[in-house]
Amino acid sequence: MGTEQIRRWESGALAHAVSDPFAQGPLPWLREGERYFDDGQLVPWYVELGCGQSSGGTVPAQRAAGPRTADDVHGQIKGFASAGAVAPGESIDFRVTVSPPQHFGVDVYRIGHYAGDGAAKITTSPRLSGIVQPAPLSADRTVSCHHWWLSWRLQIPSYWSPGAYVAVLTTDDGFRSHIPFTVRDFEPADLLLVLPDVTWQAYNLFPEDGATGASLYHAWDGDGRLLGEPDAAVAVSFDRPYAGAGMPLHVGHAYDFIRWAERYGYDLAYADTRDLHAGRVDPARHRGLVFPGHDEYWSVPMRRHATAARDAGTSLVFLSANTMYWQVELAPSVSGEPDRMLRCRKRQGPGKSALWRDQGPPEQELLGIQYVGRVPGAWPLVVQNSDHWLWDATGTQDGDEVPGLVAGEADRYFPRAPLPPHTERILLAHSPYRDAGSVRRHQETSLYRAPSGALVFAAGTFAWSPALGRPGHTSPVIQRATANLLDRICKRD
Template identity: 50%
Template sequence: MVGGVGIGHTRRRTLGILGAVGAVMLDSGSQARPPSGTAPRVDHHYAGDPTGPGPATAPLPAAGSSPVVVENARPGAIRFRLTGHRFATDRGGEIAGYVHATSVAPGEELRFQVSVARPQRYRITVFRVGHYDGRGARQVAVSPWLDGSPQAAPTVDPATGAVRCGWRTEWRPTVALDWTSGLYLALLASATDHHQWIPFVVREPRRAGGALLVLPTSTWQAYNRWPEDGRTGASLYYGFDSAGHRSAAHRARAVSHDRPYAGNGVPALADRDIGFVQWVEGQGIDLAYATSEDLHTGRVDPARYRAVVFPGHDEYWSVPMREAVLTARNSGTSLVFLGANNCYWRIGYGADGQDDRLVRCVKEKTPASGPLPLTIRWRSAGHAEQQFIGAQYVSVVDGHAPLVVRGARHWFWAGTGVQDGDLIPEVVWGEADQCMPGFPEPTAAERTLLAESPYWHDGAPQRQQSQLYRATSGAWVFAAGSLGWTRVLADPAAADPRLARATVNLLRRVVNGEPRAATY
């Protein structure tokens, strides 16, 4: 949320949360409801299902290919889909769950905490999200049938409003060594044929080189209102008043990862991240994955990579997160921001900064005198976002607006055929950034304006900018300046080959050091 807590409802409506997920994902057959009085059954017609036929032969990747390229040569799930299941509801609590950490490494234990509305059996199917020849995911594991029961109601911290569960672990598999670093989705399926997703990341802290893709889990949790039951749930934007109405006055001042995500379990705004992951893993880029909390704790060092990619809406940053990314840039690691409104709120974790399961953001105002509080806007604390990103949040975008090309002769636009003034439809959407006057700008060896696009907000004209600069360390820093950028890469209804080519030009430049031909 930007510009204060009061515009959140309008903003969520403007963003159309999860509105395009179905267009990004591929269809599959439905999961059949188990017959009454029998053990539950899930229709696992997915490649890689250990109970089904063996996988088809996939073409071998080139020698020396990155782990993600090798992974995507494996057969994908035949009928994977994100939407269309019979999903549980927060009010009914038919089935819900979460995992103990936003990321895990191969060899570590992955702990699933799951609750069901009444005693019954259920099963968990784990998918890795990727390209997989257009199938969108690969099934990597299926749990045994598990005996579920209702777990304790969540607690609500009276001081912060943080909703937290203390559910016992129901399944604790060890992450296999061949689980390639990436974004994973676990699908819960109950005997009553209710479903919910649980997202998590498998990280690979030992690797170096390539690009590190950071999923904005702190921002995902900031928007999470679980349980959205008219009583208990609260995000950093809204809670519920005594009449059961959504209320900004009742928002939480801290949010916990120890709870499910509301609705179908896919975090608000994560549809764009999922779509981008599916798209980018088809481009042959050397990738590894991490979460906000990995940057905060130092579990993953971004300076070990040639580039760090922030694919989505990454609004909530702690001091250690920003320091780690700045240190990486200053050592030559390039930064790619493919969303907008990044690094806007300054956050803390836990009571002492060590509990990375609790995101704190009171959203305080700048005091007239005295020390600055921790959880205020970064720009209010004297550290404007554009000082290292090159652009920063301006406003919500009313509807859609086209991206207006600038700097068409730059290598960024090579092979796209664009000229200055050309329009790329629907890129400017959701929220927009620009380099704002009156705030510090980054020290740059060179700087290029790649797009400057008019749009409207609340009846007033505004201006979006896409910026690229080169730091004195040699690192490139790109700011897309719009939440619509990745949608136009991944959503077939909006896809534009010119933007895809330009984005691949950028990613290959920052990872490989030189542009290469791109095909689509």
């Protein structure tokens, strides 16, 4: 099938990108290739468009020249890491395919503020010999590249700072792809940032080739048409690249928080959700756990460990919406590596769905609110209880609107669902909007104090983290409110 028949704006990447109206490239080297439809709509940085027609008309030429993004049809350069998170002193393996075979290099960046650059180059690989790796294996919609040969092993020096990293792969002829990974840190720190790698993998449609790729949302039929959830994968593997540019959908939300938090000097440690699942996170070492981005897929151990953290006095901060919606299982890969396979049956087959609210205690029992639905466009967040300390120094009054802060997806309080145990509880925003069917709904932002003293905050919207500093979407109100929350958790004067 030719690339002209696989139109990325009909694919899983853009299908989900519409729920993230702020999906701009958070990193300087990814902002070079932004394109616009003739109606002015920005195409997200991780969507590479070919020549053709969009629903709005002809796609114009790229605004600025830059390295070409590898695609999943030709596989000019694609790769994945042997682990999502690794500690200083350990090594991480990269398995990379290059077509046609040629030399390539890897530049490793760390995400942070870095005087506004958004990232800093930490190291560069030797010049590496690239090969065409075997075709991905596929069985029952599950795609895996676990059989690829090792391309480069990176030993993480003991002096590297923990954080979110991106390996940028570039071929001699100028094609580029990416591999995200985390350098974890279990040393005491005020805040532990938990990156949502389980949710990132659930959305991964690799290979986005019109034939074999599948996620927990989509798969292809024999004619290259994209199928929905009833025909999607039930299990997806971490042993494969991310589709398209090689970066996960919604990754920018986590990076938005990182850049802001590091700019203002918060004491951060780093882990991913599989660390939480495996019990490697010791909440006693931290005043708060921060979940900075879209974090929809939770296993039973993830929820158990987060609940135990709250009950032991560690605060929880959820900066997105639609958190803990699907209940999932993590299993070993075919080679026996733990937690390299993600399973979620969703609505396929008889019995209850895999929603948390159907399988066990609803998510509101931990979050304080829960998912209500998608939000078309961007709507204002309407401040409520403005005399609460979260809104201190924001200049807001009850009924004031923070433009564009209710977007993507939204949560609210469900009166018929159980509440978490609490000594104090308050709703800090009540924001009307209309859904895709023009039905009037509302979003809410929640904060409660558990009997242990822990605070649990849920933003209830996708747009909170982008408002911390993403160009064109920064809100001083949200910046101040987030600082008020974290400063109280960290007990800053």
